[in-house]
Amino acid sequence: MDLSSSFHHIPLNDGNSIPVIGLGTYSEPYLTPKGACEKAVKFALDVGYRHIDGAFVYKNEHEVGKAIREKIAEGKLRREDIFYCGKLWVTHLLPKMVYPGLERTLKTLQLDYVDLFIIEMPIAFKPGDDPYPKDENGKYIYHSVDLCATWEALEACKDAGLVKSIGVSNFNRRQLELILSKPGLKYKPVSNQVECHPYFAQPKLLKFCQQHDIVIVAYSPLGTSRNPLWVNVATPALLEDSLLNSLGKKYNKTAAQIVLRFNVQRGVVVIPKSFNPERIQENFQIFDFCISEEDMKAIEALNKNIRFVELLMWSDHPEYPFHDEY
Numbered sequence: 001m002d003l004s005s006s007f008h009h010i011p012l013n014d015g016n017s018i019p020v021i022g023l024g025t026y027s028e029p030y031l032t033p034k035g036a037c038e039k040a041v042k043f044a045l046d047v048g049y050r051h052i053d054g055a056f057v058y059k060n061e062h063e064v065g066k067a068i069r070e071k072i073a074e075g076k077l078r079r080e081d082i083f084y085c086g087k088l089w090v091t092h093l094l095p096k097m098v099y100p101g102l103e104r105t106l107k108t109l110q111l112d113y114v115d116l117f118i119i120e121m122p123i124a125f126k127p128g129d130d131p132y133p134k135d136e137n138g139k140y141i142y143h144s145v146d147l148c149a150t151w152e153a154l155e156a157c158k159d160a161g162l163v164k165s166i167g168v169s170n171f172n173r174r175q176l177e178l179i180l181s182k183p184g185l186k187y188k189p190v191s192n193q194v195e196c197h198p199y200f201a202q203p204k205l206l207k208f209c210q211q212h213d214i215v216i217v218a219y220s221p222l223g224t225s226r227n228p229l230w231v232n233v234a235t236p237a238l239l240e241d242s243l244l245n246s247l248g249k250k251y252n253k254t255a256a257q258i259v260l261r262f263n264v265q266r267g268v269v270v271i272p273k274s275f276n277p278e279r280i281q282e283n284f285q286i287f288d289f290c291i292s293e294e295d296m297k298a299i300e301a302l303n304k305n306i307r308f309v310e311l312l313m314w315s316d317h318p319e320y321p322f323h324d325e326y
């Protein structure tokens with residue numbers, strides 16, 4: 001794979017392609033000033049990012065849309081230069097809710113289509129507008145859906161031209177196999193967005209996905225923001241790892257650049273989140289060096305099976321994906 005160009009794309013199984021690095025946009029809404037996401041997306045597009053990862057439930061998708069539309073209006077970019085990935089939330093997994101879920105994203109972005117739309121998680125919640133429905137005892141209200149029927153509704157959205165490619169997120173092997181073996185499957189998922197970094201390198205899921213032409217998109221590729229509300233902070237901090245820092249010195253790069261390059265070099269797309277201009281730029285500067293085979297092996301050996309994003313509050317959901325080995 002030629003990774004010398006920062007505009008490198010990985011082909012998808014439906015004939016489209018995905019830029020190997022995207023800007024993640026999840027930022028705790030209560031900690032993030034209004035407009036910060038818009039500024040970050042604009043800065044990233046100026047730096048050269050062409051892929052933005054977002055979601056309606058991040059509560060800043062309107063800022064992402066504004067940034068994209070303004071850059072297009074400035075004449076700097078065309079819509080087709082930009083790759084936006086949006087997500088279908090767990091309250092919209094009933095087939096009849098899929099189109100409204102996508103429409104909500106398109107209206108929020110004020111765009112005509114998204115490049116990739118993915119099922120955010122395989123665990124259905126009570127359908128409706130409340131993204132986190134709970135009963136009077138404060139317990140999440142789950143729902144049951146046939147994920148294959150959800151998938152068929154997504155296929156129809158692709159046929160209608162509202163989304164170029166369709167994929168999944170947080171699916172384990174069994175859940176991927178369910179879709180792949182669906183009778184009459186029209187489109188395979190192009191990608192599976194999952195946590196992936198040197199402490200959680202996902203070798204088995206990566207191999208399975210590669211065998212089926214499904215691209216792995218690595219979320220939390222830098223080891224998350226370590227917010228104790230949703231991150232298991234009893235775990236060691238990835239970017240403080242001594243090997244990653246010594247490799248940083250060796251290659252004259254930062255530990256963040258080493259972990260991003262590591263994934264990109266093994267065919268994994270990365271979507272690091274930063275709303276800080278220096279770090280947005282830093283995370284993009286991973287195309288002017290190459291990690292040696294020996295050092296790639298040493299980074300692989302760091303795999304500790306440490307999942308930072310466990311989503312344990314939903315571990316009693318029948319479709320909770322992380323009970324399986326992979």
Ligand SMILES: NC(=O)c1ccc[n+]([C@@H]2O[C@H](COP(=O)([O-])OP(=O)(O)OC[C@H]3O[C@@H](n4cnc5c(N)ncnc54)[C@H](OP(=O)(O)O)[C@@H]3O)[C@@H](O)[C@H]2O)c1
Binds near residue numbers: 025276
């Ligand atoms: N599908 C899913 O279920 C799912 C789950 C989680 C995340 N995601 C997606 O994946 C994206 C990335 O994951 P993430 O946000 O969890 O974590 P991440 O990208 O691994 O880490 C983000 C954190 O690292 C900091 N950071 C960024 N660049 C840095 C650098 N060069 N050096 C040191 N620190 C740096 C950021 O702070 P600053 O902003 O201050 O730089 C932020 O606190 C999300 O934004 C979202 O788009 C998807």
